[in-house]
Amino acid sequence: MNNERKMFDDLAEEINAMSDIPEEAKKKILANLIRAKNEPVNMLITGPTGCGKSSTINAMFNMEVAKVGVGVDPETMKIQDYHLGNLTIYDSPGLGDGKERDIAHAKKITELLHRRDSQGNALIDLVLVIVDGSTRDLGTTYELIENVIIPALGEERHKRLLIAVNQADVAMKGRYWDSKNCKPEEKLLEFLNQKVRSIKERILTNTGVEVDPIFYSAGYKEEGEQQLPPYNLSKLMCYIMRAIPAKKRLVVAEKCNPDEKMWKKSDELEDYQQEIKESLVESVCEGAERGADIGGDIGGAIGGIFGSVGETVGSAIGSVIGGVIGAVGGFLGGLFG
Numbered sequence: 001m002n003n004e005r006k007m008f009d010d011l012a013e014e015i016n017a018m019s020d021i022p023e024e025a026k027k028k029i030l031a032n033l034i035r036a037k038n039e040p041v042n043m044l045i046t047g048p049t050g051c052g053k054s055s056t057i058n059a060m061f062n063m064e065v066a067k068v069g070v071g072v073d074p075e076t077m078k079i080q081d082y083h084l085g086n087l088t089i090y091d092s093p094g095l096g097d098g099k100e101r102d103i104a105h106a107k108k109i110t111e112l113l114h115r116r117d118s119q120g121n122a123l124i125d126l127v128l129v130i131v132d133g134s135t136r137d138l139g140t141t142y143e144l145i146e147n148v149i150i151p152a153l154g155e156e157r158h159k160r161l162l163i164a165v166n167q168a169d170v171a172m173k174g175r176y177w178d179s180k181n182c183k184p185e186e187k188l189l190e191f192l193n194q195k196v197r198s199i200k201e202r203i204l205t206n207t208g209v210e211v212d213p214i215f216y217s218a219g220y221k222e223e224g225e226q227q228l229p230p231y232n233l234s235k236l237m238c239y240i241m242r243a244i245p246a247k248k249r250l251v252v253a254e255k256c257n258p259d260e261k262m263w264k265k266s267d268e269l270e271d272y273q274q275e276i277k278e279s280l281v282e283s284v285c286e287g288a289e290r291g292a293d294i295g296g297d298i299g300g301a302i303g304g305i306f307g308s309v310g311e312t313v314g315s316a317i318g319s320v321i322g323g324v325i326g327a328v329g330g331f332l333g334g335l336f337g
């Protein structure tokens with residue numbers, strides 16, 4: 001747990017040492033950093049037994065604390081909470097464990113989603129519903145999303161809900177998965193695209209809520225065997241960063257798995273690493289433009305802030321959470337120095 005302190009301290013130190021940004025902007029950025037360091041982030045991860053909740057948590061945040069199920073019994077019977085500094089992850093079973101248990105799970109999820117923080121805001125920043133890509137029957141998943149989660153989310157519900165289809169590699173029983181390159185072949189890609197499209201349409205039709213589901217693979221690990229690398233985990237993280245308020249992003253970023261392998265493989269439709277990085281820089285620099293404005297020379301100052309702060313933030317974060325920031329094509333080197 002040393003990383004987080006180091007990341008924030010490194011950033012503050014480097015920004016402090018910079019001579020070419022206006023004092024006002026510097027003050028604003030340092031204030032942002034202090035605020036960001038203390039931001040609590042609360043995520044709920046849910047989905048049916050065996051969909052890969054624990055595997056996803058472990059892959060994203062480099063934990064071994066979320067026990068991956070190997071037997072037939074669901075490992076997660078109640079909502080478990082994992083605390084990683086200011087980041088709290090709630091891991092809850094979805095529906096499909098039998099009527100009585102389903103009612104109990106639904107009740108706990110509803111309660112959690114109604115919980116408020118001390119300022120009266122919803123406690124849960126983001127709900128990630130994981131769908132098992134290898135099953136055809138999405139009935140209980142739809143029930144969970146449409147009848148439990150969406151009604152409990154309140155306003156701006158589309159912003160706090162993320163749906164992700166896991167186990168992309170075995171969605172067609174392992175066929176058409178290019179395991180050498182860790183990506184789906186054409187047929188599987190089509191199948192997965194169709195799947196997320198139909199989920200999107202179904203939820204829109206039934207609830208009027210617009211979601212943008214993605215597919216990924218958390219990777220696969222058997223006792224004593226090598227970890228199969230995840231696919232689209234960087235996309236999932238990118239969507240998480242988009243969904244949560246800007247000021248909360250650094251707390252999530254500092255907990256990301258530093259193992260670059262985890263973030264490397266994606267559909268490459270966008271440069272997810274770059275977007276993550278830009279979203280972090282944005283969150284640190286928020287309001288600093290106005291600071292520069294006070295200083296007078298607006299044009300040059302703004303460019304300067306984003307140039308040099310970008311570089312500093314990029315390399316400081318990069319050295320700590322190289323996974324997220326640095327993995328795709330040495331992006332750090334390319335853009336920021």
Ligand SMILES: Nc1nc2c(ncn2[C@@H]2O[C@H](COP(=O)(O)OP(=O)(O)OP(=O)(O)O)[C@@H](O)[C@H]2O)c(=O)[nH]1
Pocket residue numbers: 047048049050051052053054055056067068069070073074075076093166167168169170216217218219220221222
């Ligand atoms: N092939 C493949 N297997 C996966 C993937 N993600 C998870 N698994 C496997 O699926 C099984 C269940 O994964 P878990 O992470 O324990 O699922 P869970 O949702 O936490 O399950 P419960 O806690 O029991 O509800 C394990 O054997 C995992 O190794 C994936 O992306 N691909």
Ligand SMILES: [Mg+2]
Pocket residue numbers: 053054055066067068069075076
């Ligand atoms: Mg689990």
